Structures are given as structure tokens and as C-alpha cells.
Amino acid sequence: MQSAIPRPVQAAIYTDLGAIFVSMELSRSSWVITSLSRGAGEKMSRHSTAANDLPGLLELFAKLKGKTRARVGKDFPIIVIQEAGLDDYCIHRVLERDGVESHIVDPASILTSRRRRRAKTDRIDGETLVRTLLAYKRGEPRVCSMVKAPAPEEEDRRRVCRERRTLVAERVGHVNRIKGLLFAQGICDYEPLRRNRRARLEGLNTGDGRPLPPHLKAQIERELDRLECVLTQLGAVEAERDILIEPQKDSAPAPAAMLAQVKGIGPEIAALLWSEGLFRHFDNRRQVVAYAGLAPTPWQSGSVDREQGVSKTGNPRIRTTMIQLAWLWLRHQPASLPSCWFRERVRLNGGRVRKTAIVALARKLLIALWKYTTNSVVIEGVEMKVA
Incomplete structure (x- = not known):
């Protein structure tokens, strides 16, 4: 009723x-x-x-x-x-x-x-x-x-690193295509990125001693034309990137230039970290980690309590770059506090959690670099590049 x-x-x-x-x-x-x-x-x-x-x-x-x-x-x-x-x-x-x-x-x-x-x-x-x-x-x-x-200027500034990543992928595609065509003819020692690529192509012979077929040679020459065009554009984009991280005279150093001064951080990583995320305002470190998709995602219900890994819901460019930087950090900054923490953590677990610990190291590094660019808090034990 x-x-x-x-x-x-x-x-x-x-x-x-x-x-x-x-x-x-x-x-x-x-x-x-x-x-x-x-x-x-x-x-x-x-x-x-x-x-x-x-x-x-x-x-x-x-x-x-x-x-x-x-x-x-x-x-x-x-x-x-x-x-x-x-x-x-x-x-x-x-x-x-x-x-x-x-x-x-x-x-x-x-x-x-x-x-x-x-x-x-x-x-x-x-x-x-x-x-x-x-x-x-x-x-x-x-x-x-x-x-x-973001502001129009901030949105336009991050196009430099994104365009460079696209050009690098095109360069890899042209190089692999040329090497694949020559490998099918028994040629394994040709490097398309060397400056003598044109002269080297003229003297190539197939694995059975024959000169390169005319149509194959013409196809490779056209591939080299496209490769050289990509290399020219790549050089122009990298010049624009270097301007972004160039320190200004008679003024406080730009955050991107501050990142480039740290040993182990190259111009590409410094420009990408700044243009993709660190230029934003974050209230706390949790927001920084969440923006990069490196925040943990627990699964708790009753007696079930397990960790699902990082969320991967943030900026994928920053996340992949920080994972790469974490491996480079162990090589170039072995005496820093994050590197010491990583080695101790791996030692306590018998060396079986390196991949898991490297993600945690990337998260710690991102927070430390955010503090460094915003409040000039230098990471303990870090080495700077020699001027």
C-alpha cells in the first residue's frame, strides 16, 4: 500500500x-x-x-x-x-x-x-x-x-618539449626504417645519423657483393632527406628550449635554470619538469605527487588491505620523466640523501624491490625538486654542476 x-x-x-x-x-x-x-x-x-x-x-x-x-x-x-x-x-x-x-x-x-x-x-x-x-x-x-x-603563455611554453618529443620519435622511425631496409640486404654497419651518411651510402654493397639496387637506393635517399629535415627542426627546437633554461643576468635565476644546475639533470629534463608542472602553484606535497600521478592508491575493505600501486591519473610526461630521472639520480648523485635512502631500502628487502623502490624515489625527488624551485631548499648531499 x-x-x-x-x-x-x-x-x-x-x-x-x-x-x-x-x-x-x-x-x-x-x-x-x-x-x-x-x-x-x-x-x-x-x-x-x-x-x-x-x-x-x-x-x-x-x-x-x-x-x-x-x-x-x-x-x-x-x-x-x-x-x-x-x-x-x-x-x-x-x-x-x-x-x-x-x-x-x-x-x-x-x-x-x-x-x-x-x-x-x-x-x-x-x-x-x-x-x-x-x-x-x-x-x-x-x-x-x-x-x-593555464595562462596562454604557460600553455605555449610547454609546446617546445612536446614538439621535441614528437621529432625524436620521428627520427627514431626514419633511422629504424633505413636500417631495416639495409639489413634485409645483408648490411648491418650503416649509421644514418653520422655526417658521412651520403658518402657511406654510395659505397655500400649487399651481402653477396652486389651494389645496392637502384630503387632501394632511391628510397633510402628519400628517407635520408626526411631524416635531415627532422634533424634540422630538432636543432631549432632545442635552441628554443635552451633559451627557456638560460639564466638571466642581474636577476634571480629562473626555476628551470635552477634545475639545470643540479648534476644529473640535463636541459631537456629541466625544461620539461618546469613547463609541464612545477610552474603551477601547489598548496602541499600531496598535490604535487597527485598531479604527477605518483600518489599511492590503497585498497582497504574490512580485513583486506593492499596497495594497488601509483594512481597514474596525473600528467604522464612528468611521471615518465621522473622515473627516468630516478635511475639517473642514483648514478650521478650517489651521496645524496634520496640515493642513500634507496640503497638502504633495497638492502633491507634483499634487493628484490628495486622497481618498486625506484617509483618511491621518483616521488621523493619530485617533492624535493618542488621545494628547491619554490623555496630554494637544497637537497641534502646534492652535487651542483661546475660553472
Whole structure:
């Protein structure tokens, strides 16, 4: 039997914050706008605009404010939320420039149903984003993770290291392709990266003493043309990178230059660590570790208590670079405090946890380098490069 007692109204949609809450589902064809306004019967409304139609989006926001003013007799600000995507923060910057409070959320941080078959539509996603924004503005802890948009200058600065990584991958591909073509002809001692690659190619003979076939030779020459183009661009990108870490005269050293002064940290690692993450403001070391994806992820339930490893939810470039730096640190900084901690930890475990301990060393190094660049706290026992 149905109870005659009236059920309490669900508090999932709470609008006593004095604002119009809007979520945006962005795609390449259209934008789905879900809004929750005061005086609308606590119901969400949905609108659709053409993709990349920013004037139409701002016009829609003006209509929402006008309808709310007509119903309530009072103006309310608009608060917008959207998922982090491929729009490169352009919409976020346009909204903030027009005085609209905008938030970018990490979609992986939003709680969803754990059913095996979960319904997913733009309508459901839009309502979920609005409810997430409401909970975030109410001050509920850990409801989601908001993304802090970098400044255009900071965003442009990190393209140097990313482009270099792309060019290095292309260089490796061209070199391996040339070596593979020659290895099929019985030639194993050709190095495409040497300066005499053209002259060396002219004197090559196959394994059975024949000169290189004409079509194969022409193909390798075209590969060398592309390889030399990549090498030229790589040199230009590395010159731009060196400018980023160059110490300025008559001023305090830049954080990237401070990193490059530490023995074992080269110009590429110094520029990447600074441009990818250490330029940001972090309140504590837990935020630094979480941004790099090196935070531990425990699994505890009743009597079950085990560690799943690092979260891997942060910046993958910083995480892989710190693992590489940890191995280099053991070689170039053997007397430092982190290296001594690593050797003692491995010794106590019989030498079986080197790979696990190197991740812990990378986490400790990242925290130590963050303190070094922000507060000039030098790592104990570290060696600096000779000027």
C-alpha cells in the first residue's frame, strides 16, 4: 500500500545559491546546454546550439538571465561547467572575459553508476554535470576535481618539449626504417645519423657483393632527406628550449635554470619538469605527487588491505620523466640523501624491490625538486654542476 505521508522533496537539485547553473556538453556538431534557473519549478531545461557558435552561446545565456529576471524579479549570475576536452580552454577564456564564472572538471573524477550496463546520453551527462556543479558550489569535499586552466603563455611554453618529443620519435622511425631496409640486404654497419651518411651510402654493397639496387637506393635517399629535415627542426627546437633554461643576468635565476644546475639533470629534463608542472602553484606535497600521478592508491575493505600501486591519473610526461630521472639520480648523485635512502631500502628487502623502490624515489625527488624551485631548499648531499 502506498503511504499517505508526503515524501520529502529530493535535495539533488538545490538552487539556494543565488545563481543560474549551466552545463555544456561539447561535440564537433552541436553543443547541448543544460540549465537550472530560479523560479523554473526546479526543473532543468535543455538547449542546443551549433558547435563553435560562441556569439549564439552568449546570446542564450542572456536569454536565460532575462527569463529568470522576468520570473523572480532579480538578476542572477551564471555559473558554467564543462568537461576538459580538446577545445584548448578557448571557451573557458571567452566566458571569463565576458564576466561568466566558468569551471572545467576532470570527467574521470565524477562519480557514476557502477552497473554493468550504464545508460549514457547527452541529457544524462548534462544533468550530472549540473548536479556536480551544485555540490561543488555547496562546498562538498571530494565531489570532483576541477582543472586549473593555464595562462596562454604557460600553455605555449610547454609546446617546445612536446614538439621535441614528437621529432625524436620521428627520427627514431626514419633511422629504424633505413636500417631495416639495409639489413634485409645483408648490411648491418650503416649509421644514418653520422655526417658521412651520403658518402657511406654510395659505397655500400649487399651481402653477396652486389651494389645496392637502384630503387632501394632511391628510397633510402628519400628517407635520408626526411631524416635531415627532422634533424634540422630538432636543432631549432632545442635552441628554443635552451633559451627557456638560460639564466638571466642581474636577476634571480629562473626555476628551470635552477634545475639545470643540479648534476644529473640535463636541459631537456629541466625544461620539461618546469613547463609541464612545477610552474603551477601547489598548496602541499600531496598535490604535487597527485598531479604527477605518483600518489599511492590503497585498497582497504574490512580485513583486506593492499596497495594497488601509483594512481597514474596525473600528467604522464612528468611521471615518465621522473622515473627516468630516478635511475639517473642514483648514478650521478650517489651521496645524496634520496640515493642513500634507496640503497638502504633495497638492502633491507634483499634487493628484490628495486622497481618498486625506484617509483618511491621518483616521488621523493619530485617533492624535493618542488621545494628547491619554490623555496630554494637544497637537497641534502646534492652535487651542483661546475660553472
